Amino acid sequence: MFVKAQISTGVFLSFLLTSTHRPAASAVPPIAPHTYEIAGGIAPGRQPDGNTYILENGNRLTVIDTGRHASHLNKIEAFAEEKHASVVAVINSHWHLDHVSGNIGLRKTYPAMKVYGSGAINEALTGFLAKGAESSRKMLATEKLDPVTREEISTDLATIDAGDALKPDVVLSHDETLAIGGRKLQIYVAKDAATAADVWVFDPSSGVVFVGDLVTFPSPFLDTACGDGWKSALTKIEGLPFRTVAPGHGPLLSREQFHTYSQAFNELLSCSASSQTAAACAKTWVDQVADIGGMTEQEKKLGQGMTGYYVKDVLRAHGGNSEYCAVKTPPSRS
Numbered sequence: 001m002f003v004k005a006q007i008s009t010g011v012f013l014s015f016l017l018t019s020t021h022r023p024a025a026s027a028v029p030p031i032a033p034h035t036y037e038i039a040g041g042i043a044p045g046r047q048p049d050g051n052t053y054i055l056e057n058g059n060r061l062t063v064i065d066t067g068r069h070a071s072h073l074n075k076i077e078a079f080a081e082e083k084h085a086s087v088v089a090v091i092n093s094h095w096h097l098d099h100v101s102g103n104i105g106l107r108k109t110y111p112a113m114k115v116y117g118s119g120a121i122n123e124a125l126t127g128f129l130a131k132g133a134e135s136s137r138k139m140l141a142t143e144k145l146d147p148v149t150r151e152e153i154s155t156d157l158a159t160i161d162a163g164d165a166l167k168p169d170v171v172l173s174h175d176e177t178l179a180i181g182g183r184k185l186q187i188y189v190a191k192d193a194a195t196a197a198d199v200w201v202f203d204p205s206s207g208v209v210f211v212g213d214l215v216t217f218p219s220p221f222l223d224t225a226c227g228d229g230w231k232s233a234l235t236k237i238e239g240l241p242f243r244t245v246a247p248g249h250g251p252l253l254s255r256e257q258f259h260t261y262s263q264a265f266n267e268l269l270s271c272s273a274s275s276q277t278a279a280a281c282a283k284t285w286v287d288q289v290a291d292i293g294g295m296t297e298q299e300k301k302l303g304q305g306m307t308g309y310y311v312k313d314v315l316r317a318h319g320g321n322s323e324y325c326a327v328k329t330p331p332s333r334s
């Protein structure tokens with residue numbers, strides 16, 4: 001193919017990377033029938049975008065998670081345009097900004113769309129996010145920051161300021177089966193897991209389970225986590241007849257790979273509760289998940305650093321769970 005040949009010369013590739021043109025939807029292959037992924041990622045010096053998944057039913061699209069940056073939102077909107085379809089629903093797996101920020105732009109483009117999510121974002125907007133915004137404003141005012149960091153901080157601040165547009169129209173609070181965008185979906189709400197309430201979704205028609213940040217690479221993002229709730233959610237997921245796990249960050253997983261992830265997660269929490277060093281816990285984690293996460297050497301390094309930080313400064317510093325976990329007993333040893 002012409003474009004492919006051009007890419008192999010590298011000429012076209014650099015054009016694509018710097019171009020503001022939207023990518024063709026045909027560049028987004030299905031991961032299952034009528035089911036698509038727009039992969040997130042972490043660009044150097046920037047905050048991550050979570051993965052987005054799109055469920056198609058005729059000209060109606062349901063978007064699971066909406067990313068953080070405008071560049072990610074553009075890809076979702078370009079996909080819808082190419083398909084001559086409208087986004088009728090968004091399901092947010094949790095309130096972290098790398099999964100909900102695109103809600104604001106999508107609402108402008110598709111005013112009739114409905115956002116489904118847990119109510120945990122309400123407390124986050126007056127707690128975690130409000131606190132973060134306050135220290136960000138201080139940083140912008142007093143510190144000499146490089147332009148990329150400044151831009152990242154400003155992007156998140158603008159998102160938090162528009163917080164009402166992030167909130168769900170339909171609050172999900174318990175496990176239920178719902179018809180959303182014409183697809184019958186099994187909705188699960190995991191309390192006190194990666195956040196105070198995480199939503200994960202099983203689509204029996206495609207065999208895909210969308211688990212949000214209950215599965216992430218290169219490290220579990222434990223900033224607002226409760227260990228036990230997270231572990232039980234992974235166990236519950238494993239009991240479903242899925243073929244593919246669609247994670248919040250990183251590549252799709254098979255059943256077997258998900259099992260490896262789940263075991264590595266349990267071992268990481270046990271290690272965190274032991275007398276081993278944080279660096280040793282992080283190394284075991286990276287060794288166990290590097291293959292299933294398709295992690296590059298750079299991602300392994302990042303995973304080692306992040307996981308060590310989470311063990312030392314997030315879990316151990318607050319009695320075994322993050323300081324934002326409402327459950328005050330440390331996770332049980334597995």
Ligand SMILES: [Zn+2]
Nearest residue numbers: 050098213248
């Ligand atoms: Zn995330």
